[in-house]
Amino acid sequence: MKSAFDVYGMLARSDYSPTIQAGRRNIQADAENLVADDVAAKLGLRPEHSLLEIGCGPGALLCPLAERAAQATGVDHPDVLAHIRAHCKKGEVTLIAGRFPELTLPDTYDRIVAYSVLHYMTDYAAVEQFIDAALQYLNPRGRLLLGDLPNSDKAARFRAGEEGKAFERAWQERMKGEVAHGDPFEVFSGIATCSFSDERIMRLVSRYRDAGYDTYVLPQPVELPYGHTREDIVLYAP
Numbered sequence: 001m002k003s004a005f006d007v008y009g010m011l012a013r014s015d016y017s018p019t020i021q022a023g024r025r026n027i028q029a030d031a032e033n034l035v036a037d038d039v040a041a042k043l044g045l046r047p048e049h050s051l052l053e054i055g056c057g058p059g060a061l062l063c064p065l066a067e068r069a070a071q072a073t074g075v076d077h078p079d080v081l082a083h084i085r086a087h088c089k090k091g092e093v094t095l096i097a098g099r100f101p102e103l104t105l106p107d108t109y110d111r112i113v114a115y116s117v118l119h120y121m122t123d124y125a126a127v128e129q130f131i132d133a134a135l136q137y138l139n140p141r142g143r144l145l146l147g148d149l150p151n152s153d154k155a156a157r158f159r160a161g162e163e164g165k166a167f168e169r170a171w172q173e174r175m176k177g178e179v180a181h182g183d184p185f186e187v188f189s190g191i192a193t194c195s196f197s198d199e200r201i202m203r204l205v206s207r208y209r210d211a212g213y214d215t216y217v218l219p220q221p222v223e224l225p226y227g228h229t230r231e232d233i234v235l236y237a238p
């Protein structure tokens with residue numbers, strides 16, 4: 001059965017923009033440029049750190065973050081990684097092709113991020129397996145950021161208010177131009193993904209606190225591509 005990982009490989013072989021290939025709408029391209037700063041702050045990324053991005057896409061985060069780290073490694077589908085070679089001009093970047101956690105990585109890292117990736121797991125059990133495996137590669141006192149988790153309860157709270165309703169109307173209007181010649185994300189229809197809710201977010205916090213990690217839910221600035229409806233979880237290793 002085809003997975004989201006395979007579909008992103010397919011998108012990478014298309015002529016769509018890097019923003020579409022990173023799972024965002026073209027109308028979010030400016031907002032996308034703000035994500036790396038937010039991720040760097042949440043990771044507490046410093047020049048001496050080694051960084052791993054799992055599901056790095058075409059490099060919207062990996063390239064700017066690599067410039068702020070001692071060394072950066074990206075993992076993704078081989079056809080997706082082909083774009084990074086063209087985009088990352090500075091910083092030391094290692095690319096490893098494969099589906100996590102099925103592959104074995106050669107190193108451990110001070111900082112790990114999986115941004116806008118976990119909802120592409122086939123179910124919640126796969127999300128926990130992914131995080132458990134990522135923690136095996138985290139150095140002591142390292143941080144793991146699980147970024148851009150779409151929380152359906154958070155989205156419902158936002159859309160219930162006047163600001164959310166106005167945002168939704170404006171979004172639908174802007175989307176008319178975006179999909180005028182077809183919707184590139186149609187290719188995801190029928191692909192199994194994992195949804196998040198308040199209960200699942202809290203379950204993750206509880207699970208990793210019990211495992212010995214200080215674990216926090218962090219809000220996103222609303223200026224980010226999905227800042228109104230998504231949130232992040234950060235784990236601090238002991």
Ligand SMILES: C[S@@+](CC[C@H](N)C(=O)[O-])C[C@H]1O[C@@H](n2cnc3c(N)ncnc32)[C@H](O)[C@@H]1O
Binds near residue numbers: 006023054056058080
């Ligand atoms: C929405 S894109 C996000 C890309 C990048 N993190 C960003 O925010 O710009 C999700 C990426 O995760 C990758 N991905 C999904 N499942 C994966 C897995 N199991 N292992 C590695 N990469 C995966 C996809 O191929 C895709 O490139």
